[in-house]
Amino acid sequence: MTEMKNLVKSLADNYGRYHESLLPILQGVVEKKRFLSEEAMVEVAREIDISAAHVFGTASFYSFLNTSPMGEYVVRVCKTITCMMHGKNLIIQELEKQLKIKLGETSHDGKFTLLETNCLGQCHKGPAMLINDTPYTNLTPDKVRDIIQSLKQNDLVSNAATQVN
């Protein structure tokens, strides 16, 4: 069995082979692989016995269920009103400079993807961003530089709880 088959099977074992399990299973694949490949979606469809078109239709609806390849660290900067007012553009500029990519791109080494996203629910601490599941708030260009540097050095991101702030 391929690695993907194994992954989907173990997720289906865990969440059950019901229609209701679709999102949790897709989320599980994204957590491990960062995105849903065609292979993954076909495999999920087979495991819970629904059409692959339905799996793709559902996955493509949700902005966190990526259907194209993503970097190891997915950086999502909040672009909604309060974060915009508090300098989100400067944060993006700094990220583009540090990562040497433009918004929407993935770095050459496959480590970082830079995206914008809608409201993260951190409006009182804007500008804010999520890196994978961890929120970073009250951002300044300096702070962004430190965060990216430490991620570059430290391969293992600990998804441990909240960040300090």
Add this chain to the structure above:
Amino acid sequence: MSKKNLKRLDLIFKNENDGEVILVKTMARPTHDLINDLIISGLKGRGGAGYPTGLKWKLASEAEGDMKYVICNADEGEPGTFKDREILTQVPHKVLIGMAVCAKIIGAHEGYIYLRGEYKFLLPSLNEMIDDFHVLMNKIGFDFRVKIFLGSGAYICGEESALFESMEGYRGEPRNKPPYPTNSGYRKMPTVINNVETLAHTYSIFKYGPEKFKDLGVQDSRGSKVFSVSGDTPNPGIYELEFGMSVKKFVDDFGDGDAKAVQVGGASGFCVPRKKFDKTKIGYQGKLTGVSLPTGGSMMIFNSSRSMYNVLHNYLDFFVEESCGQCTPCRVGTQQLLLGIEAVKKGERSSEYLDRLLGLAENMRVTAKCGLGQSVANSFSSIVENFKEEMIY
């Protein structure tokens, strides 16, 4: 410096750990008494729609179904709202106790917390809390289990029927109503779905009795409300205040001295310009409060350095992306409103074109399938009408 004219309340975030006592006491009472308490308290849905909670629980308790469900809506996606995250961080046990009492009343054995994907970092602490809660359920001998269902970044899933679709493994597209969730919700079974804050309030109501809750607020807007304050303010954050305050008083307390507008209720809410601060009150009675979709209590302050065109542009951009695309008025309408204000700004269209856009927004209010499409007109009309010159020049 906050002048603190408005009374700060401390009901929701008060550190209370008497969940077990309250639960045992409450569970021993007849269900119609409990429903009555909720109805007397005047508690209304704190997600923004303002449906009376007591009535919702009563309808679900009377509905027939093989299974019934209690769902806590923690898909807090409205721009400018972050109170539910804070409640789930500080006092999640109150939410769980509220869910348990609801389960007892309607006869449910399964509950879910639909947590937005952006708050996934809360999972470890919430799961720990739920484990403790299950120990308590076993101890008091009540068969009720709560699971967390994680969202994946879709604002529309805060709309209750879209949320059910999402949980069932579909695209988050709202259903036609009726039937309402109390008759046909998750898995087409009777379901009570409440906002995080609403459930936390039930804890206080069952603890202190409905009268104490009813004493707060005004007329049809009873109790306290947690407000998320952001924008041009020296004191952004979360504040529990009484219903019925005027926007003027709010701005005096939280503004930076130069506020020109306050957006009440997020992108789907209303924009109040300075000249109307005095006359506008916060509460369900006046139409100005956390309106429609997922959350209530968003208060965004804009000072005179801000372009209201940019604000509206940002909101419309948000709606274009977050519209589920199911119904034409919303899918096409949001895009056309955005293109329309851009065209007027660039001078490609005359200023009269704004009137046609206002007409389109009002049309969406009547024809869109769900609260998202219907409420785009709230912010669109209130910003365009009050700041017309900023849209043109």
